[in-house]
Amino acid sequence: MFLKKLFGFDRDYKYWQEKGDGLLKQERFADARDALGEAMGKMEAAGVADASLLAAVRDKYAEAGNRLGRLNLDEAGYALARGDREKAGEHLRMVMDLADDADLRKEAAELLAGMTDDATPEKTDSPHSCSGCSDTTRHTGDEGYETDDALHMEDRFDLYIHTLPCDLPERYRDLGEEFAQGCLMSLGGRGEEALGVFAGLSAAGENDIIAYETALIFYRKGDLAGCEKALRRSIEINGMNPLGYFSLVQLMGETGRIAEALPFLQLMINNELLPDQARLLLGEAHILLGDEESAMDCYSGVLSSKGYAQEAAMKLIPLLEKRGRREDAAYLAKKFKKGCC
Numbered sequence: 337m338f339l340k341k342l343f344g345f346d347r348d349y350k351y352w353q354e355k356g357d358g359l360l361k362q363e364r365f366a367d368a369r370d371a372l373g374e375a376m377g378k379m380e381a382a383g384v385a386d387a388s389l390l391a392a393v394r395d396k397y398a399e400a401g402n403r404l405g406r407l408n409l410d411e412a413g414y415a416l417a418r419g420d421r422e423k424a425g426e427h428l429r430m431v432m433d434l435a436d437d438a439d440l441r442k443e444a445a446e447l448l449a450g451m452t453d454d455a456t457p458e459k460t461d462s463p464h465s466c467s468g469c470s471d472t473t474r475h476t477g478d479e480g481y482e483t484d485d486a487l488h489m490e491d492r493f494d495l496y497i498h499t500l501p502c503d504l505p506e507r508y509r510d511l512g513e514e515f516a517q518g519c520l521m522s523l524g525g526r527g528e529e530a531l532g533v534f535a536g537l538s539a540a541g542e543n544d545i546i547a548y549e550t551a552l553i554f555y556r557k558g559d560l561a562g563c564e565k566a567l568r569r570s571i572e573i574n575g576m577n578p579l580g581y582f583s584l585v586q587l588m589g590e591t592g593r594i595a596e597a598l599p600f601l602q603l604m605i606n607n608e609l610l611p612d613q614a615r616l617l618l619g620e621a622h623i624l625l626g627d628e629e630s631a632m633d634c635y636s637g638v639l640s641s642k643g644y645a646q647e648a649a650m651k652l653i654p655l656l657e658k659r660g661r662r663e664d665a666a667y668l669a670k671k672f673k674k675g676c677c
Contacts, residue, residue: 349378351499353393360400365407367491369400369434398436405435409444421451492520501578501610507545511537519549527553544574551583563587578609585617594621612641616648628655639668646672 356372359365375393384390408427415424424447431444493516497508508515518533531553534546551566564587570580581604585597598621604614619634632655638648649672656665 349375349382349384349393352378355495356393356396356400360396363403364491365400365403367495369397369404370492370495372397372400401434402437402440405431405437405440405444408434409440412444412447416447416451425451489516489520496520496523504545504577504579511543511545515546522549522553522556527556542569542573544570544577544580547573548577548579548583551580555587560587560591576607576609578604578614581609582613582617585621589621589624594624597621612638612644612648616644616651619648619651628658631655 352371352375356368356370356375359368359371362368372393376390376397379390379393408430412424412427412431415421415427428444428448428451432441432448435441435444493508496519497505500508508519514533515537518530518537521527521533522530531550534550534553537543538546547566547570551563551570554560554562554566564584567580567584567587570577571584574580581600585600588594588597588600598618601614601618601621603609605611605618615634615638619631622628622631622634632652635648635652635655638644639652641648649668653665653668656662656668
């Protein structure tokens with residue numbers, strides 16, 4: 337789905353593989369596991385058949401999980417030493433979720449079993465004690481692990497916005513920590529909480545990015561009308577943010593309104609808002625509407641693009657061959673099929 341694809345900004349598995357490798361070397365194991373998991377998903381979607389490459393990525397994904405598992409096993413030991421059995425249990429269960437290593441899992445399972453067998457001491461509460469007070473900055477995401485502190489949250493948010501175009505990463509950061517927490521809540525499946533955060537921020541003044549993030553939550557909930565309304569509001573607030581246009585175009589395509597999307601794509605081209613990507617999408621829209629000549633014009637307009645020429649050529653070649661223009665098709669095939677852009 338384009339809304340998901342867009343936020344990754346259509347990066348292929350190689351990008352996420354390299355990102356994961358770098359994060360693993362920096363010992364940012366949670367973020368590395370995220371990136372390598374994304375790489376595996378992209379590889380599956382692309383039909384990558386190189387068994388050795390797949391195994392290498394899986395091994396590093398497992399390594400990141402094992403390193404996280406070891407850290408959580410250590411934390412469980414510290415928690416047991418200070419008598420915090422509840423926190424120790426949380427860390428041990430996370431070892432079971434994260435670790436692939438049999439020895440780590442066995443050690444965690446034995447500790448958990450021992451805690452279950454032991455008599456549980458009576459818990460005494462006082463007005464100044466609360467088991468959750470020391471963890472107010474922690475966030476549990478949909479990947480199955482807790483972030484360690486505010487710095488880790490910042491790293492995850494940076495990974496989330498890293499591939500955005502233009503000045504959007506800076507604009508996202510400028511919206512502050514509360515907004516970043518809302519984004520991570522949304523990613524972690526806590527959409528209603530995130531909506532509350534965004535509504536509170538919007539009360540002080542509407543923002544196109546907040547409207548866009550709100551649209552993503554509505555989409556995940558299946559509320560397509562709410563999603564479209566928020567996307568249109570995002571565009572109204574700031575007509576120079578390409579995210580709203582791209583997502584609205586895809587939403588129109590999904591709801592069978594391809595012709596309605598054409599003016600939005602043309603507007604992006606006219607205003608130089610990621611025009612090459614917009615031309616590619618416009619070409620696809622024309623194909624779906626049965627207008628191959630207009631599609632060819634769109635793809636031809638991308639052949640001089642540094643980043644998208646090869647993709648445009650691969651779409652244009654079969655259209656040329658269909659019209660008997662075999663020499664033109666052969667020229668493009670020779671120039672672009674080996675990635676010589």
